[in-house]
Amino acid sequence: MSVLVYTESEDGKFKKIAQEAVSYARGIADAMNTSVTAIAIESGDATELQNYGANKVYQVKNDKLGTFNAAAYADIIGQAAKKEGSQVVIISSSANGRYVAPLVAVQLDAGYVPNVTALPESMSPFKVTHSVFTNKAFATTEFKTDVKVVGLAKNAYGVKENAVTATVEDFAPELSSDDFNVEVISVDKATDKVTIADAEIVVSGGRGLKGPENWGMIEELADTLGAATACSKPVSDMGWRPHSEHVGQTGKPVASNLYIAIGISGAIQHLAGINASKTKVVINNDPEAPFFKAADYGMVGDAFEIVPKLNEKLKEFKAQNA
Amino acid sequence: MKILVCISHVPDTTSKINFTDGDTKFDTNGVQFVINPNDEFGLTRAMWFKEKQGATVHVVNVGGAETEPTLRKALAIGADEAIRVNTEATDGFSVAKELAEVAKDYDLIIGGRESIDYNGGMVPGMIAELIGANFVNTCISLEIDGDTATAVREIDGGKETLKTSLPLVIGGQKGLVEESDLRIPNMRGIMQARKKPLNVKEPMGATAETNAVQFRKPAPKGNVKLVDTVDELVDLLHNEAKVI
Ligand SMILES: Cc1cc2nc3c(=O)[nH]c(=O)nc-3n(C[C@H](O)[C@H](O)[C@H](O)COP(=O)(O)OP(=O)(O)OC[C@H]3O[C@@H](n4cnc5c(N)ncnc54)[C@H](O)[C@@H]3O)c2cc1C
Ligand SMILES: Nc1ncnc2c1ncn2[C@@H]1O[C@H](COP(=O)(O)O)[C@@H](O)[C@H]1O
Numbered sequence: 001m002s003v004l005v006y007t008e009s010e011d012g013k014f015k016k017i018a019q020e021a022v023s024y025a026r027g028i029a030d031a032m033n034t035s036v037t038a039i040a041i042e043s044g045d046a047t048e049l050q051n052y053g054a055n056k057v058y059q060v061k062n063d064k065l066g067t068f069n070a071a072a073y074a075d076i077i078g079q080a081a082k083k084e085g086s087q088v089v090i091i092s093s094s095a096n097g098r099y100v101a102p103l104v105a106v107q108l109d110a111g112y113v114p115n116v117t118a119l120p121e122s123m124s125p126f127k128v129t130h131s132v133f134t135n136k137a138f139a140t141t142e143f144k145t146d147v148k149v150v151g152l153a154k155n156a157y158g159v160k161e162n163a164v165t166a167t168v169e170d171f172a173p174e175l176s177s178d179d180f181n182v183e184v185i186s187v188d189k190a191t192d193k194v195t196i197a198d199a200e201i202v203v204s205g206g207r208g209l210k211g212p213e214n215w216g217m218i219e220e221l222a223d224t225l226g227a228a229t230a231c232s233k234p235v236s237d238m239g240w241r242p243h244s245e246h247v248g249q250t251g252k253p254v255a256s257n258l259y260i261a262i263g264i265s266g267a268i269q270h271l272a273g274i275n276a277s278k279t280k281v282v283i284n285n286d287p288e289a290p291f292f293k294a295a296d297y298g299m300v301g302d303a304f305e306i307v308p309k310l311n312e313k314l315k316e317f318k319a320q321n322a
Numbered sequence: 323m324k325i326l327v328c329i330s331h332v333p334d335t336t337s338k339i340n341f342t343d344g345d346t347k348f349d350t351n352g353v354q355f356v357i358n359p360n361d362e363f364g365l366t367r368a369m370w371f372k373e374k375q376g377a378t379v380h381v382v383n384v385g386g387a388e389t390e391p392t393l394r395k396a397l398a399i400g401a402d403e404a405i406r407v408n409t410e411a412t413d414g415f416s417v418a419k420e421l422a423e424v425a426k427d428y429d430l431i432i433g434g435r436e437s438i439d440y441n442g443g444m445v446p447g448m449i450a451e452l453i454g455a456n457f458v459n460t461c462i463s464l465e466i467d468g469d470t471a472t473a474v475r476e477i478d479g480g481k482e483t484l485k486t487s488l489p490l491v492i493g494g495q496k497g498l499v500e501e502s503d504l505r506i507p508n509m510r511g512i513m514q515a516r517k518k519p520l521n522v523k524e525p526m527g528a529t530a531e532t533n534a535v536q537f538r539k540p541a542p543k544g545n546v547k548l549v550d551t552v553d554e555l556v557d558l559l560h561n562e563a564k565v566i
Contacts, residue, residue, distance in 0.1 A: 068477075070447075070459070095460060095478055096478075099447065102418075102443070102446075102448045102451065103447050103448075103457070105415065105448065106415075106447075106452055110531070111415060111531035111532040112414070112415065112531075112532070127535070131441070132440050132441055133339045133440075134438060135540070136539070137537055137538065138538050138539075139440075139536065139537050140534070140535055140536040140537075141532050141533065141534045142534075142535050143531070143532050144529075144531055144532065181456050182456050182484050183484060183485045184482055184483070184484055185483050185485050186483045187480065187481075189477065189479050189481075190479055190480060193479060195479035196478075196479075197478040197479070198478065198479075200565075201565070225566065243462070244480070246496075250360075250438070258559070258565040258566065272335075278565065281559070292548075293543070295546045296544075297546065298549070299549055299550070309552045310552040310555065312552075313552045313556050321560075
């Protein structure tokens, strides 16, 4: 009966989206008068999850599961859901979460809705609100199945402290050789950089920056803020920046607390992908740029003047508030 | 090698998003429909397999007759045959069940990371699980050699190279081919497409597991606060927005 929640971790640390997912599971469990069971695969100290309301943690330890593996992880979540008799399974709508959730839904013959932004509108029928048309709209969707897989959008519900005492149990799922049919042969990942997915702040540059040689000031600003760097689509298409930095409707979604757009016009496809960010700042020398209609704060002016000044000011601010 | 490319028929990215019938239906008035961008990258990669490795390429859509121009466009780009499963696409799971019926006969099934309309991001994974095929999502590169596949997947902050085997389903996106590799159908392609088979298949009758009952647009945004100095900006970000 308990609400089951899959918690993502990396290098032995739970991600913020895991804390958020457990907080959300707690909210649903309270409405259903039941408990929260979390699944932690190759994570660090699982008792941390009790701070957000997990009553029980199924801990999976298995060397072969050190890197994410959708097929095996789906089997684990599916088996745990069956064991618990869970009617609601929460999985973050992160890149890995969206990889594994459809597989879990098939195993449990469950309806699945990703990008859910709030607690259910009603429990019976079970109705959730989620973003659609890449954040250009929201839909309310009703589940018709007994078991429901809910994909939680990042940074919408928030992390909520709700301390309980959790029991931690070892969970040994049955895995088959088929679970290892997709084998990771190499990983190429910058370990010293904040990723767009995890970042609280994203600093993004567009074609207004004229060329790749001008990205130094963007990187410096990002460094000062502990932010990830991103870019508009033409910037990655022209090879000024890697494709992995392309954000927008056809690139990566951004749901950070702060998004700073520099020399980006604010085309509809760009805005769609970054709309879920909470506070948006635009720096553009054209007061007519559409981005000004979508932003919270704006400065009209030359990025090449403003950005270095902003960086200096922020450094001062950080020094004072450290 | 037999390749099936799943094509979702979606409003083009510049479409105004509006709803009708008391906000219960997407308003298609004046909306131009296109091949889902993620699927177009996949289809273009499939054409490469056809031209370089002699693969046959079929495209499939689950939808009403109104999606046929989109399938014809895929034929004009170079697919050999099209299939339309004749039922309205309601939710991802039922679409995946319909597609799984078709997909079992193929070695490689290419779908997109997500449809840009409902952003489900579920259909390819569900097909894979239903037919017991291997699955790689957010796939940005794919090579096939006999029964072996080497795929690159985008992960947070980087990429990962994977080795797997056919039958395989992928959720593809930009990177599978570059933007500049995309093909605009030429006159010859369009003429040929008219003669290529577009088979209409009756659905198996999968029922929807979820149902969108209401839509709304985000609340309109307040006016932007314009500032003249970086001092003001930093102050607002700290004291008002509380984000730094
Ligand atoms: C199918 C499709 C999908 C798309 N998907 C995406 C997507 O996912 N993401 C995306 O970003 N785009 C996407 N686009 C492209 C989108 O339509 C725009 O073309 C793109 O976002 C524009 O990028 P930009 O703002 O960097 O460049 P531009 O539109 O060229 O804007 C540059 C801006 O910089 C300003 N500027 C110039 N000089 C300075 C200066 N010195 N200081 C300050 N400002 C300056 C200019 O005033 C201008 O507003 C898509 C397009 C299509 C057709
Ligand atoms: N109605 C459909 N017909 C054919 N393929 C579809 C359909 N809906 C989704 N797909 C495929 O599944 C991918 C992901 O779609 P979705 O799960 O709807 O976000 C799309 O990019 C298509 O490849």
